[in-house]
Amino acid sequence: MxxxxxxxxxxxxxxxxxxxxxxxLVAGGFGAGKTTMVGSVSEVxxxxxxxxxxxxxxGVDDLSGIEAKGTTTVALDFGRITINDDLxxxxxxxxxxxxxxxMWEELALxxxxxxxxxxxxRLETCFPAVDFFERRGLPFVVAVNCFEGAHSYSADxxxxxxxxxxxxxxxxxxxxxxxxxxxxxxTLVRSVADRMAATA
Amino acid sequence: MSESxxxxxxxxxxxxxxxxxxxxxxxxxxxxxxLDMVSVVIAARAEVDEMALEPEQVRILELCRRAQxxxxxxxHLDIPVAVVKVLLGDLIGxxxxxxxxxxxxxxxxxRDVLQAVLDGIQRL
Numbered sequence: 001m002x003x004x005x006x007x008x009x010x011x012x013x014x015x016x017x018x019x020x021x022x023x024x025l026v027a028g029g030f031g032a033g034k035t036t037m038v039g040s041v042s043e044v045x046x047x048x049x050x051x052x053x054x055x056x057x058x059g060v061d062d063l064s065g066i067e068a069k070g071t072t073t074v075a076l077d078f079g080r081i082t083i084n085d086d087l088x089x090x091x092x093x094x095x096x097x098x099x100x101x102x103m104w105e106e107l108a109l110x111x112x113x114x115x116x117x118x119x120x121x122r123l124e125t126c127f128p129a130v131d132f133f134e135r136r137g138l139p140f141v142v143a144v145n146c147f148e149g150a151h152s153y154s155a156d157x158x159x160x161x162x163x164x165x166x167x168x169x170x171x172x173x174x175x176x177x178x179x180x181x182x183x184x185x186x187t188l189v190r191s192v193a194d195r196m197a198a199t200a
Numbered sequence: 201m202s203e204s205x206x207x208x209x210x211x212x213x214x215x216x217x218x219x220x221x222x223x224x225x226x227x228x229x230x231x232x233x234x235l236d237m238v239s240v241v242i243a244a245r246a247e248v249d250e251m252a253l254e255p256e257q258v259r260i261l262e263l264c265r266r267a268q269x270x271x272x273x274x275x276h277l278d279i280p281v282a283v284v285k286v287l288l289g290d291l292i293g294x295x296x297x298x299x300x301x302x303x304x305x306x307x308x309x310x311r312d313v314l315q316a317v318l319d320g321i322q323r324l
Contacts, residue, residue: 018267018300021238022309022317042323047275049237051282073280083320090238090269110236110304112317124276178324185321193314197253 008075019088024188027094027133028117029125033145033175034093037117040181042079042091049076051103062083074103091185094129104132113139113188115174120144120153127151130162139192141169143184235270235285238302242267244295257287257296264297 021098026034030145041048077093094100094114108114113132116127126142133140144158151173153161159170169187174180235241243264250258259277274284291297303309309317 018240018242018298020300021240021269021302022313023238023302030312041321047272049271049274050280076271078275080269080272081320081324083316087316087320088240088269089317089320090271092237092271106237110302112309150227158268182321182324186318189314189318189321193311195309 006033015193019086022087023089023090023092023111025092025094025111025114026117027129029119029122032117032119034117036180037175038077038079038091038093039176040176041080041081044080046077046079051076074100076189108136108138111138113192115184115188116140116142116161118144118158120151139195141188141191144169146172235288235299236302237271237281238269240267240269240300241288241297244298256322257291260287
């Protein structure tokens with residue numbers, strides 16, 4: 001609706017060289033390692049913000065599991081990577097449960113893409129996120145967080161268990177490791193670039 | 201600073217939720233400016249008439265000497281995002297703060313931006 005150039009404040013802001021922001025979501029079930037991954041690549045310790053959702057903020061089509069009255073408080077952990085003077089990347093750990101659906105809508109709006117962190121001990125906890133991003137057409141990668149002591153699966157086994165179509169990357173990772181999390185983010189951004197090239 | 205609260209819902213959650221809404225005089229969204237969680241904001245002027253502002257707005261202005269996102273302002277001041285948006289909307293309307301909209305589906309990233317993101321991540 002309100003585009004950048006129709007808003008005089010926004011153009012004034014550009015003259016002041018305010019960086020623009022891009023966001024990437026990191027989704028997955030409880031304990032899948034979302035905050036760990038955000039922390040491993042963020043230049044600051046993960047920050048926590050609270051979003052208070054009121055009745056009016058909730059979607060009208062899917063209220064299942066959400067209290068229709070009063071407010072819901074959802075905590076979000078996020079981190080930051082300064083790309084350059086003009087660009088900052090934010091990574092948001094996104095609550096994985098289906099009842100936070102309404103929140104994903106706002107978070108997904110304008111996001112570059114998403115990482116779905118899969119925990120092989122509870123693979124089914126990432127189904128809602130995979131479904132959501134598929135339906136929204138948001139680029140995503142599935143990153144299988146290889147916990148110590150958990151039975152390890154190959155990327156192909158996870159792909160077939162989750163019915164992830166070819167073209168969507170499935171990679172193994174260690175969310176605690178910066179190098180490994182970096183590789184996941186790079187895989188995501190490259191896949192966004194590939195999609196852009198394919199549609200150009 | 202951010203390790204003080206470790207749960208979205210805590211025992212004294214009511215206090216921290218209710219009061220900010222009083223701060224915003226019952227308004228839940230700013231009509232003037234549509235701010236995103238990752239809109240980047242920065243203080244526009246050095247001199248501030250503190251008497252004309254809410255104490256929380258003065259804190260926001262201090263924090264915004266460096267450009268940062270709405271989400272960061274919320275996290276650093278421990279005020280919910282929805283409330284920060286209203287307080288910031290006010291400050292923007294009064295010329296105290298400038299905001300830059302994030303990349304969205306309406307103003308999508310181009311190849312150069314994507315390449316910059318790739319390079320930036322690679323440098324980590």
